[in-house]
Amino acid sequence: MLLTLEGPTRTQVFTRAQLLSLPTVRYTTEHAQLHRTFTYEGVPLRDLAVLGGFAGRDMRLYASNGFVTTIRARDYLEAPIMLAHTANGRPIPVLEKGPLTVVLPPDPQRFPARLYGAAWVWYVERITPAP
Amino acid sequence: MTSAPLVSWWVRLREVVLAALPAVLTVVLLLLATQPAYQTLIHNGNGWTPYAYQALAQDVLAYQVAQLDPRQGGGQRQMKYEMALSSAANPGQFTMLPAVEAHGDARLARIEALLRQNTAASIAEAAREAIRLNAQAGDFANETRVQYVQALEAMRRALIGTALITGILSMLLTVRVLLLWRAERERRSRREARQREALSLASHELRRPLQALLFASDLLRQADTPEQREHLLSLIEDSVTQLARRADLTNLQDLYMDVNLRLTRPDLRPLVQRAAGGRVRVQVPAEPVLWPVDVDRLRQIIENLVENALKYTSGPVEVALATPGGRPTITVRDFGPGIPIDLRERVFLPYERGSHAPAQGQGLGLPLVRRYARAHGGDVTLEDAPGGGTLARLTLGEPPRPEKGQDTPKGRETR
Numbered sequence: 001m002l003l004t005l006e007g008p009t010r011t012q013v014f015t016r017a018q019l020l021s022l023p024t025v026r027y028t029t030e031h032a033q034l035h036r037t038f039t040y041e042g043v044p045l046r047d048l049a050v051l052g053g054f055a056g057r058d059m060r061l062y063a064s065n066g067f068v069t070t071i072r073a074r075d076y077l078e079a080p081i082m083l084a085h086t087a088n089g090r091p092i093p094v095l096e097k098g099p100l101t102v103v104l105p106p107d108p109q110r111f112p113a114r115l116y117g118a119a120w121v122w123y124v125e126r127i128t129p130a131p
Numbered sequence: 132m133t134s135a136p137l138v139s140w141w142v143r144l145r146e147v148v149l150a151a152l153p154a155v156l157t158v159v160l161l162l163l164a165t166q167p168a169y170q171t172l173i174h175n176g177n178g179w180t181p182y183a184y185q186a187l188a189q190d191v192l193a194y195q196v197a198q199l200d201p202r203q204g205g206g207q208r209q210m211k212y213e214m215a216l217s218s219a220a221n222p223g224q225f226t227m228l229p230a231v232e233a234h235g236d237a238r239l240a241r242i243e244a245l246l247r248q249n250t251a252a253s254i255a256e257a258a259r260e261a262i263r264l265n266a267q268a269g270d271f272a273n274e275t276r277v278q279y280v281q282a283l284e285a286m287r288r289a290l291i292g293t294a295l296i297t298g299i300l301s302m303l304l305t306v307r308v309l310l311l312w313r314a315e316r317e318r319r320s321r322r323e324a325r326q327r328e329a330l331s332l333a334s335h336e337l338r339r340p341l342q343a344l345l346f347a348s349d350l351l352r353q354a355d356t357p358e359q360r361e362h363l364l365s366l367i368e369d370s371v372t373q374l375a376r377r378a379d380l381t382n383l384q385d386l387y388m389d390v391n392l393r394l395t396r397p398d399l400r401p402l403v404q405r406a407a408g409g410r411v412r413v414q415v416p417a418e419p420v421l422w423p424v425d426v427d428r429l430r431q432i433i434e435n436l437v438e439n440a441l442k443y444t445s446g447p448v449e450v451a452l453a454t455p456g457g458r459p460t461i462t463v464r465d466f467g468p469g470i471p472i473d474l475r476e477r478v479f480l481p482y483e484r485g486s487h488a489p490a491q492g493q494g495l496g497l498p499l500v501r502r503y504a505r506a507h508g509g510d511v512t513l514e515d516a517p518g519g520g521t522l523a524r525l526t527l528g529e530p531p532r533p534e535k536g537q538d539t540p541k542g543r544e545t546r
Contacts, residue, residue: 033183033224065190065214094213095220118182123214 002100003083006128007052016085016099023047025080029106032113032120034096040103042084045076054129061102062126069118070130071102079105083124097122149304153297160296164289168282179226179275183218184268187225188261190215191242195258198251212249219243219257227271234270237263328481329383335495336377336387339434344370376427387499390506392425392530399459402429403452406437414451422459422527428503432511433461435496436523440465444520458509459527466520475513506530 003014014022019042028039049055059071075081084092084103092098102121104111111119194211197203203211219242222228232238237260245257347366354360377386385391398419407413433450440448444467451462470478481498497511504511508528516522 034221035223064210065186065193067186094210095217097217122217 002085003124004126005048005052006126007054008129009053012051016091019043019083019085019100022051025082027080027105029103031097032104032117033122038087038096039089040082040084041086041089042082042100042103045071045081045083045102048083048127049073049076049129052127052129058130060128060130061121061124062128063121063123064125065123067121067123069121071119075111075119079107079110081105081119083127094123100124149307153301153304156300157293157297160289160293164286164293168279168286171278171282179272181265181268181272183225184231184261184265187215187218187239187242188258188265190218191246191254191258191261194246195254198254212246215257216243216246219246219261231264231268231271234267234274235263237261237267239264325384325388329387331481332387332495332499333378333383336431336499337374339438340370340373340377344374373427373430377431387502390428390502392428392506394423394425394530396421396423397426399424399429399452399461402426403433403450403461405430406433406450410441410446411437411448411450414449416452416454420452420454420459423530424507424527425503425530428506432500432503432525433463435500436461436463436511436525439463439496440467440521440523443467446520461525461527463523463525464516464520466516469515469519469521470513478513479511500525 001013002016002019005012005014022043024041025044026039026041028037030037045059046055049057049059056073056077058073059076060068061071062068071081082103084101085099086092087096087098092101097120100123102119102124104116104119190211194208194215197208197211218224219239222239225231225239228239242257242260242264245253245260344367347363347370351360351363351367354363379386399422400415400420402424403415404413437448437450440463444465446466449462449464451464453460453462478494478497479501481495501511504525504527507530509526511523511525514522514524
């Protein structure tokens with residue numbers, strides 16, 4: 001089991017296989033902290049919010065190393081921000097901030113690194129709506 | 132003739148620039164004022180936080196704990212190791228790393244090397260090194276915060292200064308506009324006063340020829356001989372000519388204000404002799420007195436002086452032309468009570484009249500006489516006559532000749 005998705009009414013648990021079966025988005029971009037370019041595949045946060053039953057609310061993401069941040073609904077609804085599970089066709093190793101890591105589309109105007117650095121959440125293990 | 136549009140263009144440009152000055156100055160000053168704060172922000176990593184260093188220390192410590200914790204499985208332990216290594220081996224995620232490393236001995240590369248050794252001792256040392264690096268980051272963050280605060284304070288001072296400068300500038304511009312407006316108003320009121328004065332003088336000087344005209348035309352009805360009629364007709368002609376010359380309404384400024392003379396060089400004797408008659412006795416030299424004068428203006432001078440003497444006294448009036456020192460002098464002497472000393476200069480100011488002045492009259496005759504006398508390069512003064520009465524003394528000088536090609540005197544207002 002890789003991900004826990006907590007909604008207002010129920011909590012769902014996803015294995016890698018289950019995540020792979022969800023709608024997938026795919027684009028190539030440079031990772032904000034690794035500064036290396038990958039072709040990422042993953043589930044759009046928008047779809048995860050719908051699945052969790054809190055689409056339109058800000059999303060809170062927890063990492064297994066204790067990190068936590070909030071991504072605004074306006075951002076994940078308008079842009080294909082994804083929870084990536086695959087990089088360059090392979091599962092993402094921990095050394096490359098996997099197995100689940102948030103990836104933002106390559107749009108420096110919309111997502112300048114200095115303001116959105118914290119949105120690239122590594123080691124994601126739990127997602128909840130922000131209260 | 133191209134200078135006038137150029138000047139007006141320049142004036143217009145100057146006014147536009149002055150009007151835009153506060154706005155331009157505000158923008159420039161604000162750009163300058165915000166520059167240090169902006170530079171500090173950019174220079175210090177633009178939104179930098181020490182979190183990456185803190186997270187590294189936590190990840191290394193978490194791995195150290197996992198090594199010691201028998202409940203954690205091998206997979207979990209390996210994951211913690213890779214998490215720590217993924218950061219330690221990736222300098223790119225540490226913003227301002229050289230600056231942070233400059234704040235102490237701890238080095239990221241050393242943490243990575245210790246992690247890769249992966250022994251209990253090396254991991255413990257890596258944890259200590261990571262904690263030290265984190266402390267250096269905290270120190271750097273503190274220094275950055277001080278710089279931010281200083282930059283903010285500098286910006287605050289600059290903003291207040293800018294507001295002060297532009298405020299004062301706006302105030303000065305407003306004062307300037309007020310002063311310009313007041314100067315324009317004063318200029319207009321002076322112009323109007325001059326026009327009124329010219330009109331009053333014209334009306335004053337028209338009175339005598341008009342009276343002569345009425346008098347002559349009245350006598351003409353009763354004239355018996357052709358000689359009498361001829362004489363009266365010439366009087367009428369003369370009066371009409373004088374009326375025409377004194378009442379050129381398009382030229383009142385030249386006639387009465389900035390006196391513009393039409394000079395000839397006549398014999399002055401007949402001009403003085405005209406005044407003879409009634410109570411007036413005239414005395415002229417035997418030789419001709421030739422002098423450059425404006426005949427009409429000199430006639431008005433003599434008329435006014437004689438009229439004043441007749442109006443203010445009831446005795447005889449003596450007019451004399453002499454040339455002491457080569458300069459023609461015309462004196463008009465009466466046998467009245469005289470003029471107090473304190474009044475002798477004041478009567479040359481417009482609308483000032485003697486204490487026992489008759490009801491009619493505006494006090495314009497003597498001011499005009501002085502203006503004409505000075506235009507002729509001379510002057511007129513009042514003094515006590517020997518044996519009582521007043522002596523008005525007109526001295527003629529060399530009238531300044533108008534410069535070639537210059538129709539109007541300098542300094543004259545044309546609007």
